[in-house]
Amino acid sequence: MATKVLIVGVDAMESRLILDWIEDGTLPVLASLKERSAWGPVINSLGMHHSAAWSNFYTGVGAYRHGQFLRTVFDPASYHYSAQRPEPYRVSPFWLRDGWREKLVAAINIPDAPLFKGINGMQVVEWGMHNCHDKSISASSPELASEIVSRFGGDPVGDSFVNERTPAEFGDFRDRLLRRLRAKSDMACHYLASNQWDLFIAVLDETHSVGHQCWHLHDPAHPLHDRQLEAELGDPIKDVYVEVDRALGRILEHADENTTVLFLTDLGMGPACDGTLVLDEILRRIEGRTPSSGSRWAAVLRSMWGAMPHWIQGVARPLRRQFGPKLHNKIYMNERSQRRCFELPTQDPWSGIRINMVGRESNGRVQPGRECEEFMEHLTEELHRLVDGRSGKPLVSEVIRSCDLDLSENAGDLPDLIVRWAVASPTSIESPTVGRIDPVYSSKKGEHEADLIGFLLATGPGVVPGALNHPVRFEDFAPTVARLLDVSLDDTDGVPIAAVCNSNT
Numbered sequence: 001m002a003t004k005v006l007i008v009g010v011d012a013m014e015s016r017l018i019l020d021w022i023e024d025g026t027l028p029v030l031a032s033l034k035e036r037s038a039w040g041p042v043i044n045s046l047g048m049h050h051s052a053a054w055s056n057f058y059t060g061v062g063a064y065r066h067g068q069f070l071r072t073v074f075d076p077a078s079y080h081y082s083a084q085r086p087e088p089y090r091v092s093p094f095w096l097r098d099g100w101r102e103k104l105v106a107a108i109n110i111p112d113a114p115l116f117k118g119i120n121g122m123q124v125v126e127w128g129m130h131n132c133h134d135k136s137i138s139a140s141s142p143e144l145a146s147e148i149v150s151r152f153g154g155d156p157v158g159d160s161f162v163n164e165r166t167p168a169e170f171g172d173f174r175d176r177l178l179r180r181l182r183a184k185s186d187m188a189c190h191y192l193a194s195n196q197w198d199l200f201i202a203v204l205d206e207t208h209s210v211g212h213q214c215w216h217l218h219d220p221a222h223p224l225h226d227r228q229l230e231a232e233l234g235d236p237i238k239d240v241y242v243e244v245d246r247a248l249g250r251i252l253e254h255a256d257e258n259t260t261v262l263f264l265t266d267l268g269m270g271p272a273c274d275g276t277l278v279l280d281e282i283l284r285r286i287e288g289r290t291p292s293s294g295s296r297w298a299a300v301l302r303s304m305w306g307a308m309p310h311w312i313q314g315v316a317r318p319l320r321r322q323f324g325p326k327l328h329n330k331i332y333m334n335e336r337s338q339r340r341c342f343e344l345p346t347q348d349p350w351s352g353i354r355i356n357m358v359g360r361e362s363n364g365r366v367q368p369g370r371e372c373e374e375f376m377e378h379l380t381e382e383l384h385r386l387v388d389g390r391s392g393k394p395l396v397s398e399v400i401r402s403c404d405l406d407l408s409e410n411a412g413d414l415p416d417l418i419v420r421w422a423v424a425s426p427t428s429i430e431s432p433t434v435g436r437i438d439p440v441y442s443s444k445k446g447e448h449e450a451d452l453i454g455f456l457l458a459t460g461p462g463v464v465p466g467a468l469n470h471p472v473r474f475e476d477f478a479p480t481v482a483r484l485l486d487v488s489l490d491d492t493d494g495v496p497i498a499a500v501c502n503s504n505t
């Protein structure tokens with residue numbers, strides 16, 4: 001008997017491209033799956049880092065409870081920030097709850113999920129993933145981790161974030177991603193055939209890496225688009241999407257008419273040229289401050305790094321990763337403590353601003369209450385005055401106060417203001433207060449769209465093909481799987497997706 005519920009997740013695969021390329025025949029497996037599926041958007045919580053989506057998925061609760069929604073954690077005593085790591089057991093994954101121990105579950109490479117002890121089946125974490133916290137595979141048993149490495153090899157890609165690549169290096173990067181995708185589909189097929197699973201989850205994430213690194217090769221509207229490079233290389237994003245389609249085809253050979261198949265993406269991708277990288281400078285100018293000598297040095301070091309040959313960057317990258325955050329914190333810590341507000345890097349498609357608040361930060365400069373309210377209003381007005389130098393269009397579409405988000409006890413970790421950028425490709429950033437700032441292009445050429453929309457295709461016994469009546473949420477998947485496998489799942493914020501579970505009610 002085949003697997004009862006098969007979930008193929010794809011990280012940061014843009015739904016507009018999926019639909020376009022289904023339409024023009026580029027993705028035949030997805031086209032055929034859509035024909036027999038209920039399909040539609042999957043929505044995220046606004047302003048959240050994308051780790052929230054997968055954490056909602058495997059816990060069945062919202063970000064306000066599992067707390068996994070930040071890129072960095074800020075310490076108001078020292079003004080340091082550090083990367084947020086996945087924390088096991090704040091909320092258990094649904095497969096470890098009461099009543100699930102009899103169900104055989106495989107969970108392979110769920111992004112930002114830590115290794116949870118006690119699974120009845122297998123879990124694999126960080127085998128060749130875009131977001132790696134430990135840079136090495138771990139699995140529910142050491143023997144399983146060794147078996148995977150000996151059968152399917154190591155990660156052929158490694159760190160995908162490289163500032164500049166030659167045409168040959170872009171081609172090599174694309175080829176390595178394709179190799180890793182094939183290895184992942186081999187791995188999924190191998191373990192699918194090895195057991196009779198109640199639930200099998202495998203996530204592919206080469207779409208995430210190629211989107212961040214190669215969007216400018218795909219999108220003619222991107223300011224860094226290079227026609228000659230495009231003619232030489234083709235479209236690496238399309239190549240990776242086609243390979244995902246093939247991988248899906250191979251994986252679906254392990255499903256039968258009794259299998260419920262969920263194909264799921266968490267959020268999309270678009271051009272990355274917003275104001276995030278210069279937000280701290282914008283805030284400094286709004287406050288009327290000049291950069292500290294430390295931050296001027298940091299800018300010099302950044303431009304020196306960008307000018308280094310790739311081979312030196314490659315050799316130096318482990319050192320940079322190890323010492324860079326500490327050096328960064330050291331340079332900026334003193335400056336942050338003197339300012340009224342500063343940038344807090346938290347969400348990928350959004351930007352964060354932390355107010356240096358008396359009584360919360362150790363050297364607070366803004367009194368809570370009326371003064372803080374007026375300051376946040378002032379910042380919001382100034383941010384709305386920023387325009388794109390070429391078109392004159394506003395750069396900021398929305399400034400959200402995190403206190404308006406429902407995050408209960410986790411709200412204190414967020415920035416106080418969350419900025420949503422309106423213009424994807426500014427030529428320069430201007431306002432009467434800020435003056436003119438040229439945009440900075442990071443190693444990311446693509447970025448997640450601020451709407452954070454994912455995509456679902458669901459097929460199986462009793463599922464009626466066609467567009468869903470309303471979007472689903474990531475916390476709906478745990479109760480949906482529970483209903484499909486006839487297991488109880490208490491204490492969830494989601495609801496079973498009716499279009500998927502109709503025959504099981």
Ligand SMILES: [Zn+2]
Pocket residue numbers: 012050208212348448
């Ligand atoms: Zn990303």
